[in-house]
């Protein structure tokens with residue numbers, strides 16, 4: 109019987125949660141009491157801020173004192189270097205092709221920016237991580253070639269900006285079947301030293317939106333994500349391969365209740381948006397925490413840009429560290445408890461860590477580079493259009509003189525843009541075809557491997573069942589995302605129709621300024637519509653692959669001679685449910701027409717990785733390549749996992 113290799117390098121990791129308590133500030137020392145007691149390096153107690161309670165109330169357990177345990181607890185005297193010591197090995201994994209995420213979570217003024225960015229005397233986790241990465245690269249005496257690149261973005265009022273661009277336009281998120289969530293058009297700068305990244309980091313920080321609030325003199329109003337990618341090219345006996353590790357370092361904006369700030373207008377709006385993202389993050393943490401215990405929960409990543417960006421760090425391929433920052437002041441009691449409550453839930457979150465290995469496939473890489481370049485080009489054109497539009501608004505008096513120029517310029521630009529988008533669609537299709545061809549190649553390779561390898565039955569079944577659940581999760585997630593895109597397109601189409609009417613009206617009124625304005629808007633919308641169509645096409649392709657893989661998994665389970673009861677028993681030993689909804693053929697053998705009910709929702713879903721799926725090759729090929737054909741003929745033979753590049 110041909111063998112099946114489960115994803116051997118994948119490991120389940122638990123989110124590591126640390127709590128860091130900052131010292132009282134000068135002002136707090138005058139007005140507040142210190143209510144945090146760090147018992148040891150894992151336990152912390154938050155004292156009841158109300159000193160008026162008598163002995164009876166305390167022994168009747170009416171005290172608001174709370175005790176928590178975490179992976180690490182840092183007292184106010186601890187430095188960022190102390191925190192870093194416990195996460196440095198996670199950071200070092202990035203050089204080996206692993207992903208890592210570190211984020212600071214806490215209320216406003218609790219010390220998030222201090223922890224992530226730090227000061228010259230007490231450099232933060234971002235700085236210390238960069239030093240580790242470059243130190244490791246320097247120390248590597250092998251022949252591997254390293255390439256380090258860095259991007260830095262902020263999410264402000266639910267809009268993404270590039271902090272490495274002087275005047276960044278709005279950036280959009282895309283769901284890429286290979287890389288998960290990506291920010292289209294975000295600059296990624298190749299760097300050769302930690303100093304260079306620090307320069308970029310300082311530059312980016314100077315562009316970050318900060319405000320003075322009641323709780324913090326320089327409160328961050330945006331969520332900032334610094335991403336470092338380390339590409340390591342290796343040569344081994346099988347040829348070349350690339351390890352691609354990614355480190356995301358996240359400094360979240362401060363949250364505060366509107367009632368706690370004396371601010372209105374913009375500040376209030378900022379606060380509401382910050383809270384929206386943080387609330388979405390808290391909801392995701394809640395759902396993921398529950399998922400581990402109950403085996404089912406929908407995780408609402410889509411509810412904010414921040415949670416979409418952090419999706420991999422929260423449940424996908426990443427070793428993740430959460431540093432919950434707290435203030436020791438008694439008037440911050442509720443914020444502190446709230447932070448610790450979420451930190452406590454986050455301890456339950458599981459991620460799945462595996463190396464990002466890609467063979468050096470120049471065609472795929474070339475296509476990807478071209479698509480990346482085109483996306484940058486599209487966003488540059490978008491920016492130019494937006495600037496042009498702004499100029500039109502600012503200088504109405506000059507319009508008469510230049511209206512012909514403006515018109516022809518806009519026409520040329522918009523034609524270029526639509527050609528550009530069209531080209532990108534074609535390239536994306538080409539990429540899919542290419543990748544499918546490569547998948548077939550790998551199946552062939554895999555099935556040769558498997559024909560040689562020995563078989564261990566039960567491990568295969570376990571891998572199949574758990575894999576099936578992951579695929580089901582992906583399908584459900586994708587269906588939901590697909591419905592979201594369809595809705596976006598509908599809104600977009602309606603808006604376009606509206607604009608078309610406006611153009612007609614403007615032309616008949618002969619109002620050139622209005623016409624130009626509307627025309628540019630119309631072009632922009634047409635473009636974003638085309639982009640949405642691409643996203644949908646990509647999504648459909650992924651869904652198709654996953655459905656196919658799911659069907660194949662069922663084929664495999666039944667062809668192993670198991671009936672439904674046996675499969676259910678095996679699954680329950682793993683703590684998993686096998687979803688029903690389909691009728692098994694008599695005796696439990698055969699393949700259900702459409703696989704199991706992929707929309708049913710009784711399984712435990714933990715991992716999301718659109719690019720990982722199983723494929724099975726046909727039996728003829730197995731027999732042809734294997735001199736020792738299986739005793740029980742299989743409908744399908746070898747299985748492989750596609751690997752992210």
Ligand SMILES: Nc1ncnc2c1ncn2[C@@H]1O[C@H](COP(=O)(O)OP(=O)(O)OP(=O)(O)O)[C@@H](O)[C@H]1O
Nearest residue numbers: 130215216217218219220221222324327328361362
């Ligand atoms: N470990 C520490 N040692 C000394 N001072 C600290 C420490 N942590 C934080 N602080 C000080 O506390 C204040 C608030 O810290 P910081 O700006 O990092 O908070 P934040 O959580 O990022 O706030 P926001 O969410 O509003 O941006 C700053 O003055 C900072 O210097």
